[in-house]
Amino acid sequence: MKKINKILVANRGEIALRVMRSAREMGIKTVAIYSEADRQALHVRFADEAVCVGPPASSASYLRAEVILETCKRLGVDAVHPGYGFLSENAGFAQMVEDAGITFIGPSPYAIELMGSKLAAKAAVAQYNIPMVPGTEGAISDVEEAKNIASQIGFPILIKASAGGGGKGMRVVENVAEFEEQMKLAVSEATSAFGDGSVFIEKYIGSPRHIEIQVLGDTHGNIVHLFERECSIQRRHQKVVEEAPSAVLTPELRAEMGRCAVDVAKACQYKGAGTVEFLLDENLNFYFLEMNTRLQVEHPVTEQITGLDLVKEQIKIAQGEPLSFSQEDLAIYGHALELRVYAEDPANNFLPDIGTLTTYKRPQGLGVRVDDGFEEGMEIPIYYDPMIAKLVTFGKDRQEAIEKMIRAIDEYQITGIETTLPFGKFVMEHEAFRSGKFDTKFIERYFKDPSVLKATPSQEEEELAAVLAALFAGQAKATTGTTPNAAPASGVSEWRRNRLK
Structure with a gap:
């Protein structure tokens, strides 16, 4: 077993801070990296040490693998936690970390690369009898051949980038007439976004639910699932609201999806925390979608219903410790919701x-x-x-x-x-x-109709209201000698009280 004493968190913002807090509770020192735009960020102030790695742009800072590794060596770092986004699912970076003799807190480069390709992932899990959406078994580039396959599957179909994510390189095609144009757009977008224009075709599941299963695997061959998360409230194919458990899964369906998720993890000899994603149709049939080889943004809802700290579990696994619990030890307690608060x-x-x-x-x-x-x-x-x-x-x-x-x-x-x-x-x-x-x-x-949202005043409106209230109060006092509508003992004005309702 290899004891970790110092972790560099190769990320920023809330996930960097989240990782550092768990590390501190374990007595592990942390190193923050930051761009010039994040010089005053909370994760920078919280860490034991902090190093600027470049200008604001991600490509010039948080994605500079060589600079991050040089920082690790210079500061005597034992392990790197990638968080999510940036380099978290970059197999090349994980390999560089391992080659430098530093522990990568995550799966092996092999697992990241295998599951990073939707086509390779499907091929890897085929032996485990996991339900798949009907579609092509491999990448396809010939437009006429692809058009014929799409017609056999039956429209509507989905053209998807093999290396895709976040809805990029994805096109829904309703009929054969628009197929050629949509395929060219999907290939172009996939090439631009991922440097890989490989696409494949699937039957389009019109109104599915997005259900994902959290898994944990150690270096001793133990793999468990930590139940599901419902992630169906999305905009632009990206999640906004998540919850655990799902409101529609039966205990039997939960167990079956959990078993399939564990089998997916077995297919790539997975270690660490990962998430297996499924589509669930209106008849509660589920289909394997992909595996995310990292911690998910929505992991807190799983922590709430299981009582486990997933970051601590990641670190323990990276140190070579076996899981301290079995599948039979795990149970769901209560219900948790997460809202992603975006500046949108x-x-x-x-x-x-x-x-x-x-x-x-x-x-x-x-x-x-x-x-x-x-x-x-x-x-x-x-x-x-x-x-x-x-x-x-x-x-x-x-x-x-x-x-x-x-x-x-x-x-x-x-x-x-x-x-x-x-x-x-x-x-x-x-x-x-x-x-x-x-x-x-x-x-x-x-x-x-977005107008259904209750309007809230802007900062300028708040300031104007405060000025007008002060002027009104001053005029009334000069006339009557009293101040009307005095603020209540709580110190909250009537105007603000109404705003908070």
């Missing part, structure tokens, strides 16, 4: 809304968790993903978790930018979500 304007097609956090006050109380990397007065950089925080609530059941989320959203005070908080409340209060009868088409089906 839901009323304007979720476009990024970069700016300064003029007001930033986190919600508190039992059952509320906020994973973030910002504080009041900080700017949201334009160079990176616009996620500000992950707002997580936990309750004894789904209803309680929803009510806690609504309360937490109401308490979360952010001004200076638009956020997804109002959209999160819209979801929590919508009958389709509350009943559990929703799928990945939720936004398309129910959020056609």
Whole structure:
């Protein structure tokens, strides 16, 4: 067993801070890396040591593998935790770390490379009798051949980039007439985004649910699943709301999907924390989608219902420790929800809304968790993903978790930018979500008119209201000798009280 004493976190923001907190509780020192844009970031201040690795652009800082490795060697780092995004699923980086004699807190380069290709992943798991969406077994480049295959499968079909993710290189084709153009667009986009234009064809599952299973594997051959997460509330094929457990899985279906997820992990000799993703159709048939060979953004909901710290488990596995529990030891406790708080304007097609956090006050109380990397007065950089925080609530059941989320959203005070908080409340209060009868088409089906969001005043409007209130109070006092509508003992003005309702 190899004891880890110092970890470099090759990431930024809330995930870097999240990893460092668990490491500190384990008595492990941490090293932060940061770009010039993140010089005052919370993860930089929290770490035991911090090193600037370049200018703001990711390509000039957080993606500079050679600079990160040089920093590791110079500071005597034992291990690298990649977080998610950036270099977390880069097999070449993982190999460089291992070749340098440093522990990579994650799966092997082999597993990352294998599961990084959707086609290779499907081929690897074929021996385990795992349900697959009907489609081609390999990449296809000939347009006429692809068109014939698509016609045999039956439209609508989905053209997908083999190396894809986040909806890039993906095209839904409704009929044969538009096939050629859509395939050329998919290949072009895949080549631009991933440097790999390989595409394949699948039957399009029209209104599926997105269900994923968390797995953990150690270096001794033990693999378990930590149940499911429902991730069907998405915009642009990227998740906004997640929960655990799903509202629709039966115990039998949960066990079967868990078994399949473990088999997928076995197919690539997986070690560490990973996620196996499935599509679930309206008849509760499930199909293997892909495996993410890293910690997921939504891992906190799994932590809430299992009581496990997944980062600590990652570190223990990287040290060579066997899992301290078996599948039979694991059970689901309560219900958890996560809202990704993005600096985006839901009323304007979720476009990024970069700016300064003029007001930033986190919600508190039992059952509320906020994973973030910002504080009041900080700017949201334009160079990176616009996620500000992950707002997580936990309750004894789904209803309680929803009510806690609504309360937490109401308490979360952010001004200076638009956020997804109002959209999160819209979801929590919508009958389709509350009943559990929703799928990945939720936004398309129910959020056609963004004006349904309750308008909140901008920072400028707040300041104007305060000035007008002060002027009115001054005039009234000069006339009557008294101040009308004095603030209550709580110190919260009537105007602000109404705003928070």
